[in-house]
Structure formats: C-alpha cells, structure tokens
Amino acid sequence: MILYAELSDTDLVVLLKQADHAAFTEIYKRYALLFFHKVNKMLKDEDSSKDIIQELFIRLWNNPEKLQENGNLSGYLYVSVRNLVLQLIRKGKVMNDYLNSIAGFVEEVNMDTLNELDERELTRILQEEIEKLPAKMKQVFEMSRNQYLSHAEIAAQLGISDQTVKKQVNNALKILRSKVSAYAPAGWMIIELLKK
Incomplete structure (x- = not known):
C-alpha cells in the first residue's frame, strides 16, 4: 500500500x-x-x-x-x-x-x-493602460516611445512647447507605473524599459 x-x-x-x-x-x-x-x-x-x-x-x-x-x-x-x-x-x-x-x-x-512570470501578460496589461490615457497624453507618449521622436520633434509637430511634451510623457509614465507595478515586480522593468 x-x-x-x-x-x-x-x-x-x-x-x-x-x-x-x-x-x-x-x-x-x-x-x-x-x-x-x-x-x-x-x-x-x-x-x-x-x-x-x-x-x-x-x-x-x-x-x-x-x-x-x-x-x-x-x-x-x-x-x-x-x-x-x-x-x-x-x-x-x-x-x-x-x-x-x-x-x-x-x-x-x-x-x-x-522567472515564470508571464511578461507577455504584463505587456498586454501595459498596452491596455496606455489605451486608457487621455487622448493628447497618449498621442505624445506613443510618438515618444513608438516613433522614437525627441521632445523637440513632437513639440514641433503638435505645435506645443518642449516643456508640455516633457510633462505629458512624465505624467504618462507616472500613471503607467502606478497601474502596472500593482500586478508584479516585473511591471517595473517594463516601465523602466519604456523610459529609455
């Protein structure tokens, strides 16, 4: 037995x-x-x-x-x-x-x-949170992170100041960090990568 x-x-x-x-x-x-x-x-x-x-x-x-x-x-x-x-x-x-x-x-x-945390899941959650950003903030953030434009280039294209662009990007990062960090420590790594 x-x-x-x-x-x-x-x-x-x-x-x-x-x-x-x-x-x-x-x-x-x-x-x-x-x-x-x-x-x-x-x-x-x-x-x-x-x-x-x-x-x-x-x-x-x-x-x-x-x-x-x-x-x-x-x-x-x-x-x-x-x-x-x-x-x-x-x-x-x-x-x-x-x-x-x-x-x-x-x-x-x-x-x-x-090591088993599903980073694809965190990336999906992050993308959902980006979609929820206010329209102008989302546009500035995506131009910065997806199109790799500088603050000056974004400001010129949108007709706003460099400082406004910088503030929008920083505010977006603050919002995303607070949302994603609650899910897992790996969420911080994703946010840090986005900052670059």
Whole structure:
C-alpha cells in the first residue's frame, strides 16, 4: 500500500499524470489551505478565495500534462493562483483597494517563480493602460516611445512647447507605473524599459 503522505511532490506529480485520485488528494491536502490563506489575505473575501482555490485544483486535475515531473509543484501552483487572482481583478470582481495587498503577495515569490512570470501578460496589461490615457497624453507618449521622436520633434509637430511634451510623457509614465507595478515586480522593468 502506498503511503501518499510520505511521497515527494515529484512522485505525486507522476501519479497525478496517471489520474491517481489519491495523489491529487494529497496535493490538495498539502497546498489548498496554504494558498487559500494567501489569497484570502489579499482579497479579504472568503467566498472569492474559495472559488479561486477550487478553480486552481480543477485545472490541476484536468490539465496534469502542464506539470513537469521534475519541476517545482509549489512554484507552478503559486503562478497559477496568481494568474487566477489577476483574472478576477481584470473582470472587475475585486476592488482596486486590494491591489497593494496583491503586490505584496507577488513580492513574496522566490526567484525561481519570478522567472515564470508571464511578461507577455504584463505587456498586454501595459498596452491596455496606455489605451486608457487621455487622448493628447497618449498621442505624445506613443510618438515618444513608438516613433522614437525627441521632445523637440513632437513639440514641433503638435505645435506645443518642449516643456508640455516633457510633462505629458512624465505624467504618462507616472500613471503607467502606478497601474502596472500593482500586478508584479516585473511591471517595473517594463516601465523602466519604456523610459529609455
């Protein structure tokens, strides 16, 4: 008889890929409560937190092929639960007041997990926030970052002063930094790249 509680995460993943219910149950016992507390600390909403944990484990059972047998199970679950929280936020089901809590949650992650952050997702979020900028600010920002025009060139094309251009670009960066930094530390890197 297999003593599942004594198995390593790697062994449990191998069994889970064989649709072993007991292995799944053991993974649930090890991680569900831990991640529930982390999510509930951020959301301060037990029902939403329970829903996220339920969705996390449904996806784990339905998609075991996404797990690497020699990979970091806790890191995989961490990134998955983080993405589920971000999806909930994007759907508008969580108040913006909790973004700072979420930022703190993301900062708890170790370097291995940070490597798994989806920079494409952050870039998409950033582009959405650029689209929300006031029209003139967006135009100046995109001329600066996409067309690589200098402040003087933008000012000449739009018939405004260099100082106005500089102020618009700085204000855009301030807005984008505040929006993107709440999602993940990697958001800061994207903003820093944009500043160049």
